[in-house]
Amino acid sequence: MTIGEYIATNVDSNFPLDGVLPFKTKEQYFKKGSMVTDYGETEKYIYFLKSGVVEMTLLHNEEEKIFEFFFHSSFFCAYTSFLNQKPSDIRIRCLGDCIIDIIEREAMLAAYETSLVANKLGRIVTEQLFLIRSKREKDFMTKSAEMRYTELLKCRPELFKLVPLYKIASYLGIHPESLSRIRKDIS
């Protein structure tokens, strides 16, 4: 999916599929394992993942924990750093080869000044990101690891095809052995 198709599908059905975007984009190819944004960098871009998978991690006592995964046709960046322009506590890395459209922060902010469609897009993408964070926080407060696993399996089955199990365990906040036990118990 292109950004134009994303807008036509999720933001404004009147937007032509080949319509002119209110900001410049630059397509870039990232090899598997390469870094998009590293810890301590200040985020200067928004990214649209055309193909591939990226992971977001954060550090706790030198252990890397998985914060989120993003798949094709989604916007992502170290958004807290993008918004407050402080060094990122998040690292973004490509789990496979990725094709990514890059939007400069300054171009996005300029579009936000005057463009209705840019603001709709920013609002709707941020709503989606809010829903993800809010659900995850609530899940950690109220659900067991087993419940979180079965829900993930049901709601995001593609994760299990694209991401190794030890990373899914980290995302669920449990040890890989606990995930193996849960999977064994369920099957």
Added chain:
Amino acid sequence: MTIGEYIATNVDSNFPLDGVLPFKTKEQYFKKGSMVTDYGETEKYIYFLKSGVVEMTLLHNEEEKIFEFFFHSSFFCAYTSFLNQKPSDIRIRCLGDCIIDIIEREAMLAAYETSLVANKLGRIVTEQLFLIRSKREKDFMTKSAEMRYTELLKCRPELFKLVPLYKIASYLGIHPESLSRIRKDIS
């Protein structure tokens, strides 16, 4: 602060303080302890808190846990329910007497269709809500209860004037006795 003042301060400095809002609002007075949105209700409104404090709770094993507090001059609602129009897992209750401006969801969605300022407002409020949720989730993943407490004390000192300690303990995800111990250790 009024919504017009909020927009002029946070969204668009060209917006006149007495400018016409792109949606209708209705001011309502809520007595201390009254419910704004209850568990199971589908959220039909956005609220702007002109004065007072509200708490958001969610249930875990019949125990009520505090998810968030909101203070004057902020927008709030059961936002997940507002966005997906499913029953809310969040209850919103007034901790003191509150004056609240209410915006109907349909009016907000209509404004989103054509109004630049409505979309800027929606985007910026959602960015702020994202930042809160994302920070809290990261804090739970990487910081001790003591660190979370000292940060809260530093960043949101007004909380300690307006909210009883046992509710702050619930917000921090710890027992009231643990919070007392942390406070004693620090002093």
